[in-house]
Structure formats: structure tokens, C-alpha cells
Amino acid sequence: MHDLPDSPVLIEPANGVAHVRGATDIPLTESTVGEFLRDTADRFPERLAVVFREQGIRWTWREFDDHVDQLAAGFLSLGITRGDRVGIWSPNRFEWLLTQFATARIGAVLVNINPAYRVSELEYALHKVGCKALVTAGSFKTSNYISMLLDVVPELASHEAAHWRSARLPELRTVISMGDWDVAGVMPFQSVMKCGEDLLRDKADAVSGTAVELSAQDRINIQFTSGTTGSPKGATLTHRNIVNNARFVAMAMKLSEADSLCIPVPLYHCFGMVLGVLACVSVGAKMVFPGEGFDAGATLGAVAEERCTALHGVPTMFIAELAHPEFASFDLSSLRTGIMAGSPCPVETMNQVVTRMHMSEVTIAYGMTETSPVSFQSATTDPLDRRTTTVGRIQPHLEVKIVDASGHTVPVGETGELCTKGYSVMSGYWGDGDKTRESVVGGWMHTGDLATIDADGYCNIVGRSKDMVIRGGENIYPREIEEYLFRHPKIQNVQVFGVPDEKNGEELCAWIVLRESERATEEDIKSFCRGQIAHYKVPKYIRFVDAMPETVTGKVQKFAMREEMIRALKLSEQKTA
Known part of the structure; x- marks a missing residue:
């Protein structure tokens, strides 16, 4: 755990040093992901919670919570228990969302697998963390998941679901398919849901009894970082990491049960899973998924027809939306807020999002997977020039310093590496102690990002240290x-x-x-x-x-x-x- 000592809050740096600490007046929660959802379902049982427009899904919070219990029971019936790793390889579908919460509810560790992965990357990810089960779509864009999976686990083609063993992935025991595949060793998702329904009929407390044993400190999610060199590292996060980060992100957006958030960003990434889904769960806001992957027209259509009040996206998504040939035909007047993050946000794009998309309270967020993810976020009330030129100020219960190459904290306004400390820092890279010790030193996550902090505590990301260009000195x-x-x-x-x-x-x-x-x-x-x-x-x-x-x-x-x-x-x- 990387909680802060009882040190004074420093939203604005003191003594001219680029070092800040977030507010601590709102305490951290020790809720697990499963409890987090249950509490919201109990508060707003009949409010609309989930919309997957492409799949025709519309669930209330109670319906959503019940489906999660059913899948969780299905996993238990397959022998999946606390600590087991369950991979999810899919675009944005309702099965992804249910798997996220069902694994958490029984203490299994959700392993997010990039939908763009190919054969060698899939095998690496499943092997690295020892996945016991894999939930997978059939295809997405140019990816034929069935074909690639059979390359890695050919045994699936010739053995029934309960009887195959993989030579290359000995820990993998179950493959669950979205939709019906003509593959002998694969179990359809709906069959797992039926197994869960049967188990709950016979033993109503099958899931709740397991949930009682869980701790907010348990490792619950593995997300592979997409480095440009070397193999991806499995950043491992706890309930406590992501639940609290989602709460504070939602607070910064002033999100409430009256809001409706459009989520075109991928679920496999922290942006979709934490800043999108869990932020909505924290307050009871409706979550709207326009489609399996990003499409500017589908996103604009979802905002207009569902009357969304918030919209997330990386800058390239907003650029594509603003450039859509039929942009003027979409009524976006319901929009108020949202988050632009994931990469540096161009000032001109931000200005157009505010003026042309009506997102007067849009916020900028900065973070990384290893910090669950957000460390800095602008406030909805920050002046527009602050929201277009900085990533805001320090989030609650976190501490950040900007250091030089020698590890010394630099003066306000000077450039150095951004380091983060606090509850959000990951538990480590799965199975890679050396890489963990290189990145997390004394509780400080060394991000590799170059940044400055001004006298008011606003942070500006200058770039990645590896992106800096040295021309003639x-x-x-x-x-x-x-x-x-x-x-x-x-x-x-x-x-x-x-x-x-x-x-x-x-x-x-x-x-x-x-x-x-x-x-x-x-x-x-x-x-x-x-x-x-x-x-x-x-x-x-x-x-x-x-x-x-x-x-x-x-x-x-x-x-x-x-x-x-x-x-x-x-x-x-x-x-x-």
C-alpha cells in the first residue's frame, strides 16, 4: 500500500519547489468492485444503467447487477475462484462489462487483452500471467479471434470443452465464446450464464458467500502496457486502486445519477474501464456504448439520441467527430462535460470541443495505467485557458514531484520527470519484480513523462522523456x-x-x-x-x-x-x- 503520511496538503507548491499533495478531506473507500456495484444497484434499482446500442442492450442497475451475479456463479461452477486469472479478448460488448464485474465479485483477476493483439501477443499475455480461462469474441475488424486462438490452442478443435489440455498454455482450462462457434472445445457465453442460473437456484448465497472473503487490497486486474520496446508488462491493480480513482474522477466532472456518459473509448484500457464504467458506477450515471469500436458518426448519433451529458475520448476521436461531414446535423446540446485524455490535447481541438460540441465543463485528465490511471485532472470550473494548456491539479490522496536526472526535485516551472505516490500506484508488474523495482522506487512511480508544475499547482505535460529531441545541443x-x-x-x-x-x-x-x-x-x-x-x-x-x-x-x-x-x-x- 502506498498511502500518504500525515503531511500537509499542497495543492499549490510551497517554497518554489515542484512538489504537490492532494486533498484528503474525502476519505478513501475500502469497497471492493463488487460491493461498489451492489451499493449503486441498491440506491438506483430502476434507473437505466447500461446501453449497448449495437447489441440492443438496455439494463437497469438491478438488471445489470443480477446479470453479474449470474455470470459470477457461472464462473464458480467452472472452478474459477479467488486469485485465478481470467482473460478478456474482445471489443466493447456487454459480455466484457459483465466479465469485468463478475470476476471482481468472486475475487478472480481480470486480464485485459488488447483487441488488436495477434497470435504471438495473445500467447505471450496468456502465458505470462497464467490465465485459467479466456472469454473471447469471435472477430473484430481484421482480427479473426477464432483462427488465432486455434493457432495457439489447436486442441480446442478436437476435444470437448471439459477434456482438452493445451500443450503451449498448460494453465488454460476454459475458453468461453461470445456467440456460437463451431469449435468442440469452446463453451458459449450463454451456457456459462445458464450454469450460473442453475447454481444460484440451488445455492442462493454461492456468490455472496465468496464476496465476503474479499479485500480491497486484493489484486483484481492486469493491464498490459504498450511499450515501444521489449515485451508488454502486466500492470497489476487492486480493487482499492481503481475504485477510488473512479470516485475522484467522477467528482472532478461533477458527475451524478442524472448524467449519461457516452463511452466510445475501449473497455480494455483504463480510460473505458475506470474513467468510464467505474466512474458511472460511483454515482449511478447511465453508461452508453455507441459500438464495438470507435466510429465518429456512431458516437455523435449516440450522444444525440441518448441525450448524453458527457463524452469521453482521446484527442484523435474528438478531431474525427468535429471533422465528420454531417457534424452539423447532430444535436449535441445535451453535452456538458467529459474527459479528453490519453495523449496531449491540442489547444485548438479543446477550444472547438467547448464551442461546437457544447462541452463547457470538459476536463483534461493525465495519468498512466500504473497509477490506476489518473493523477491530475482539471476542474469543470477551471478557466478555459487552464483547461487548454494544462492537465489540471493534483487528485486527492496523491502526491507528485518533478525530478531532474539526479532525482532531485526541481524548482517550480522547470522541466523534469513526473513521479507519483499514493493509493493509486500499482501493486507491481505481474511476475516481473526487477521491472517493478526499476519503476517504483520508495513508493514513487517514475512515469517517464516530462512535466512542469506552476506556482498555482497546475501541471503541464511537456512530452515523454524518450520523445524529447536534442538538436545541436x-x-x-x-x-x-x-x-x-x-x-x-x-x-x-x-x-x-x-x-x-x-x-x-x-x-x-x-x-x-x-x-x-x-x-x-x-x-x-x-x-x-x-x-x-x-x-x-x-x-x-x-x-x-x-x-x-x-x-x-x-x-x-x-x-x-x-x-x-x-x-x-x-x-x-x-x-x-
Whole structure:
């Protein structure tokens, strides 16, 4: 546990040092995820809780809670118990949501598997944490999950559900399918629900009896971080981590049971699972899922037809929504708030979200999976300039300092690495003590993000430490240049990064997506920069593209752009000490 000592609250730094501590007047809860849902279902049994528009699902809180109990009992009937790992490999579907809460209710550990994973990544994830069961969709976009799973577990094709054993994944015992597959060794999701119904009929307290034994300190969720090098690490979170983070996120948005949140962000990520689902559970707000994956039109349609008051998204999602050809036809007047997070939020995009999408109380949040995830969030009442240029102030019960390369806390306004301490810090990387000790030192999570904290306690994320470009001895933060280029009227999206250069060590490159029907040349862009920003900040290379390479969560993959430019320009990396 990484609770803070009885130290004074420091929303604003003291003595000119970039070190802040959140408020502690609202105590932390020791509720488990299962109790969290049950309490809300008891308070608002007949209020609408869940809408999956693509699947035609509309449940009240009582119906939702009952379905969770049924699936939890189904898992128990399959021999899944406290501490067992259950993988979920699926886009946004109702089965994902039920699995999230059913595993938590019996103390099993939910393992979030990226819907974009392919064969080797799937095998790695299942093997790394020793999954006992896997709940999986049949397909999503270009992913044929059935085919990939049979590559890893060919035994499924020739043995009945209770009789196969995997040579490559010896701990895996059960595969549960969404929909009917023509595969002998797979058990349909609805069959597991039926097993749960039968068990509850015979033993009404089968689930509740198990839940009594659980602790908020139990590890309950594993999320694989998407590093650009090396194998993904399994950040392991407790009930206490994610329940409390969801509560404080909802409070910052002023969310209540009267609100309706549109959730187009993926459930497998903290943004969907914690900032979306659990935040709604904390107050009884309705959660609306527009579809299995992100679609700008479907999202705008869901907001308009369900009269959503809040909308989550990464910047690229908001950019796509604002650029939708039929944007003006959607009535978004019900919107009030939401969260833009996941990657740096362009100032111009934020301004348009406020003015054109009616999200006058939209907030910016910053965090990482390893901190459950949010550490900083703007308030709905913060001035717009604060919400467009910072990620807000420190969240309750957390502590953050900005440190230099030697580990010393830097003065206010200076750039350094952001480190977080408090209840939200993960229990560790599953099965990887060395990596855990590298990242969490003395209770401080070293994020690898470069940031500043001003005299009022507002934090600005300058970029990733690995994204910083050093050109001829000058430290350049790509985000600063991106923000400037976003002012260009023809630019819809832009990403700036460094590429190797024999003379200067690195040079800047910009990838640009132009607005529909617009045209521009490299010289147009460079002319826009000259005389406005320092000469060394003007990108040497400019490429116009139709879209940026992204993860399934909408995070831009700068490493992929860098690799592409190195190949295209026939550059070579310089060896350094």
C-alpha cells in the first residue's frame, strides 16, 4: 500500500519547489468492485444503467447487477475462484462489462487483452500471467479471434470443452465464446450464464458467500502496457486502486445519477474501464456504448439520441467527430462535460470541443495505467485557458514531484520527470519484480513523462522523456511545435518527432493530416513557422499523410513514424555512449 503520511496538503507548491499533495478531506473507500456495484444497484434499482446500442442492450442497475451475479456463479461452477486469472479478448460488448464485474465479485483477476493483439501477443499475455480461462469474441475488424486462438490452442478443435489440455498454455482450462462457434472445445457465453442460473437456484448465497472473503487490497486486474520496446508488462491493480480513482474522477466532472456518459473509448484500457464504467458506477450515471469500436458518426448519433451529458475520448476521436461531414446535423446540446485524455490535447481541438460540441465543463485528465490511471485532472470550473494548456491539479490522496536526472526535485516551472505516490500506484508488474523495482522506487512511480508544475499547482505535460529531441545541443519538446502548427487553418492533425542527423544529432520531422479538400506544400508549412518559432524548431522534414499510425486506444505511435522516415530517408542511427 502506498498511502500518504500525515503531511500537509499542497495543492499549490510551497517554497518554489515542484512538489504537490492532494486533498484528503474525502476519505478513501475500502469497497471492493463488487460491493461498489451492489451499493449503486441498491440506491438506483430502476434507473437505466447500461446501453449497448449495437447489441440492443438496455439494463437497469438491478438488471445489470443480477446479470453479474449470474455470470459470477457461472464462473464458480467452472472452478474459477479467488486469485485465478481470467482473460478478456474482445471489443466493447456487454459480455466484457459483465466479465469485468463478475470476476471482481468472486475475487478472480481480470486480464485485459488488447483487441488488436495477434497470435504471438495473445500467447505471450496468456502465458505470462497464467490465465485459467479466456472469454473471447469471435472477430473484430481484421482480427479473426477464432483462427488465432486455434493457432495457439489447436486442441480446442478436437476435444470437448471439459477434456482438452493445451500443450503451449498448460494453465488454460476454459475458453468461453461470445456467440456460437463451431469449435468442440469452446463453451458459449450463454451456457456459462445458464450454469450460473442453475447454481444460484440451488445455492442462493454461492456468490455472496465468496464476496465476503474479499479485500480491497486484493489484486483484481492486469493491464498490459504498450511499450515501444521489449515485451508488454502486466500492470497489476487492486480493487482499492481503481475504485477510488473512479470516485475522484467522477467528482472532478461533477458527475451524478442524472448524467449519461457516452463511452466510445475501449473497455480494455483504463480510460473505458475506470474513467468510464467505474466512474458511472460511483454515482449511478447511465453508461452508453455507441459500438464495438470507435466510429465518429456512431458516437455523435449516440450522444444525440441518448441525450448524453458527457463524452469521453482521446484527442484523435474528438478531431474525427468535429471533422465528420454531417457534424452539423447532430444535436449535441445535451453535452456538458467529459474527459479528453490519453495523449496531449491540442489547444485548438479543446477550444472547438467547448464551442461546437457544447462541452463547457470538459476536463483534461493525465495519468498512466500504473497509477490506476489518473493523477491530475482539471476542474469543470477551471478557466478555459487552464483547461487548454494544462492537465489540471493534483487528485486527492496523491502526491507528485518533478525530478531532474539526479532525482532531485526541481524548482517550480522547470522541466523534469513526473513521479507519483499514493493509493493509486500499482501493486507491481505481474511476475516481473526487477521491472517493478526499476519503476517504483520508495513508493514513487517514475512515469517517464516530462512535466512542469506552476506556482498555482497546475501541471503541464511537456512530452515523454524518450520523445524529447536534442538538436545541436538544444532540448526540443515536440508538443510545443505541434501546438503551434495546429494554428494553421489547413492542418487537421500533426505529430512532430526526431530523426537521426549526422551533423546535429537529430532533426525534426512533422507528419501532417490536412483538412478535407485542403492542399499545402512543405514550403507553405515552413513559411508558416519562420519568424514565429526559433529556427531550430522548424521541422526539416515534412510529410503529408492521410492518417497517423495509432494503437487501438487512439495513441499515436511516433516510433512507427520515426522508423518509416529512417527507412524512407535512408538515415542511420548514430551510436552513443
